[in-house]
Amino acid sequence: xxxxxxxxxxxxxxxxPLHHGAPGPxxxxxxxxxxxxxxxxxxxxxxxxxxxxxxxxxxVVEVLQDNVDFDIDVNASVxxxxxxxxGGLLSAHLLSKKAGVEVEAGWPxxxxxxxxxxxxxxKLLPAFQTPTGMxxxxxxxxxxxxxxxxxxTCTAGIGTFxxxxxxxxxxxGDPVFEDVARVALMRLWESRSDIGLVGNHIDxxxxxxxxxxxxxxxxxxxxFEYLVKGAILLQDKKLMAMxxxxxxxxxxxxxxxxxxxWVQMYKxxxxxxxxxxxxxxWPGLQSLIGDIDNAMRTFLNYYTVWKQxxxxxxxxxxxxxxxxxxxxxxxxxxxxIESAMYLYRATGDPTLLELGRDAVESIEKISKVECGFxxxxxLRDHKLDNRMESFFLAETVKYLYLLxxxxxxxHNNGSTFDTVITPYGECILGAGGYIxxxxxHPIDPAALHCxxxxxxxxxxxxxxxxxxxxxxxxxxxxxxxxxxSGSWEPPAGPGTFLSPENYxxxxxxxxxxxxxxxxxxxxxxxxxxxxLLGQVFLDSS
Numbered sequence: 001x002x003x004x005x006x007x008x009x010x011x012x013x014x015x016x017p018l019h020h021g022a023p024g025p026x027x028x029x030x031x032x033x034x035x036x037x038x039x040x041x042x043x044x045x046x047x048x049x050x051x052x053x054x055x056x057x058x059x060v061v062e063v064l065q066d067n068v069d070f071d072i073d074v075n076a077s078v079x080x081x082x083x084x085x086x087g088g089l090l091s092a093h094l095l096s097k098k099a100g101v102e103v104e105a106g107w108p109x110x111x112x113x114x115x116x117x118x119x120x121x122x123k124l125l126p127a128f129q130t131p132t133g134m135x136x137x138x139x140x141x142x143x144x145x146x147x148x149x150x151x152x153t154c155t156a157g158i159g160t161f162x163x164x165x166x167x168x169x170x171x172x173g174d175p176v177f178e179d180v181a182r183v184a185l186m187r188l189w190e191s192r193s194d195i196g197l198v199g200n201h202i203d204x205x206x207x208x209x210x211x212x213x214x215x216x217x218x219x220x221x222x223x224f225e226y227l228v229k230g231a232i233l234l235q236d237k238k239l240m241a242m243x244x245x246x247x248x249x250x251x252x253x254x255x256x257x258x259x260x261x262w263v264q265m266y267k268x269x270x271x272x273x274x275x276x277x278x279x280x281x282w283p284g285l286q287s288l289i290g291d292i293d294n295a296m297r298t299f300l301n302y303y304t305v306w307k308q309x310x311x312x313x314x315x316x317x318x319x320x321x322x323x324x325x326x327x328x329x330x331x332x333x334x335x336x337i338e339s340a341m342y343l344y345r346a347t348g349d350p351t352l353l354e355l356g357r358d359a360v361e362s363i364e365k366i367s368k369v370e371c372g373f374x375x376x377x378x379l380r381d382h383k384l385d386n387r388m389e390s391f392f393l394a395e396t397v398k399y400l401y402l403l404x405x406x407x408x409x410x411h412n413n414g415s416t417f418d419t420v421i422t423p424y425g426e427c428i429l430g431a432g433g434y435i436x437x438x439x440x441h442p443i444d445p446a447a448l449h450c451x452x453x454x455x456x457x458x459x460x461x462x463x464x465x466x467x468x469x470x471x472x473x474x475x476x477x478x479x480x481x482x483x484x485s486g487s488w489e490p491p492a493g494p495g496t497f498l499s500p501e502n503y504x505x506x507x508x509x510x511x512x513x514x515x516x517x518x519x520x521x522x523x524x525x526x527x528x529x530x531x532l533l534g535q536v537f538l539d540s541s
Contacts (some may be wrong), residue, residue: 043390046095047398051401065112077138078124078135078136081120082160083222083438084391086117086168089113089116090441091442097420109450131205133184134184134188134202137150137153152202152204152210153204154201154219155200155201155202158188158202159223161180161181162185163438164437164443165181167233172451185230192246195265197265198220209265216279221281227240231243232435240289258297258300262274273317274315274316274317275316276316283298283299283343284343292347299340313328313379314327328379337356340352340355340356353403353404356404363396367384375387375389409430420450
């Protein structure tokens with residue numbers, strides 16, 4: 001029989017109820033800025049629905065509508081605000097109807113949570129106003145970029161926007177979000193070294209690398225993740241090609257005995273022979289491109305570290321087989337559990353469930369305290385820190401639950417779906433294939449097609465318009481013969497037809513039709529093509 005496990009109620013109760021605002025350092029009332037930002041509320045909202053707590057989801061949505069205000073004098077991380085706040089609000093918006101929230105007319109192309117996500121994202125746009133198009137790392141939500149702000153930003157802080165910003169552009173119709181995200185991605189791509197690697201930190205004003213360590217971990221990680229997930233979400237062949245080129249360089253220069261080391265980006269020489277806990281997302285990412293064998297081998301290496309300490313230390317010295325000084329902690333990060341969830345969906349290997357069991361038991365035994373689950377300050381003696389990160393609720397608990405819940409709606413294979421009528425026509429939602437952003441907020445890829453007409457449909461309409469214009473022109477010629485004063489013209493205003501000259505200019509931009517999708521999976525219908533089953537993407541050329 002397959003191994004099964006019920007996650008203890010106490011682990012789930014960390015989410016019940018969610019309070020908006022954290023106590024100050026002296027245990028007094030929440031800080032007003034923190035209260036207004038409501039980070040934990042937003043970050044954990046979709047987790048409530050995935051765990052089945054519909055009533056609390058509905059209550060929190062009301063709290064957010066009544067209390068969230070982004071017009072506050074707060075310096076915020078552009079990266080964190082995007083993945084936690086914008087991503088969390090977009091996910092909750094798209095899941096609102098499933099959670100029984102009464103949605104307004106026009107949903108999912110409108111709604112209070114979508115408007116909040118758009119407002120938050122607009123607060124981040126000033127950060128992208130740099131000579132390179134790569135964003136600053138911090139922005140003031142009220143005043144924009146501070147005059148003395150450092151221009152040095154980590155690679156992940158530049159390349160981790162396409163999932164949220166492309167979704168936002170698709171839902172709102174404003175292309176500015178996707179545009180700035182794509183520019184930032186391309187600037188990083190153009191800045192890679194001759195051997196195909198990127199460094200850790202770059203100056204967004206000059207485009208020069210400040211930290212030249214190349215790897216798959218902290219400061220770089222979600223850039224690679226978003227090339228793959230952006231490619232899947234947008235069916236973008238170029239993004240996938242970019243990742244595959246990086247993947248070759250990573251395997252050539254950083255891959256040793258199924259570990260990934262840090263190397264100098266220009267020379268490829270080893271600079272740090274360490275494993276960082278943030279790197280544990282990599283096997284899950286490998287599973288999404290179908291590289292299951294390599295993914296499992298690397299995962300098993302990481303799992304041996306977990307079993308050694310009952311968690312993953314932030315840094316692990318590979319040659320010495322032990323923790324790195326001042327990096328011995330485990331803040332209940334989700335990455336290894338995330339990879340286990342992806343790989344289990346792809347393989348059904350019970351070893352992955354064993355990791356899930358070990359994670360639940362470790363967290364319960366070591367970090368459980370009266371008011372939640374505390375960060376482990378030192379895995380050597382299991383000392384605790386007086387904090388619980390919001391990603392524990394947003395990611396760790398969520399991935400653990402999904403690992404052991406094969407029937408969860410997130411795992412839908414396209415056998416069920418919802419039909420929604422939007423101002424742009426009929427739309428299919430909830431068929432599966434959810435794309436998790438790097439904070440584990442699921443985005444329904446079908447939603448990106450609900451609020452815009454497909455290009456092919458636009459060309460069909462314009463073909464009809466041209467045919468009708470031709471009829472009208474013939475009619476005009478007929479009228480010229482029968483009407484002595486003036487000539488007939490098509491009506492002016494919103495209904496004006498394209499002139500032949502303008503129409504030909506537009507037709508020149510018409511993309512060539514493709515017989516198959518840019519990225520495709522063998523023998524899968526559209527509704528299940530993107531399901532989390534370990535995808536094997538084929539070059540359709």
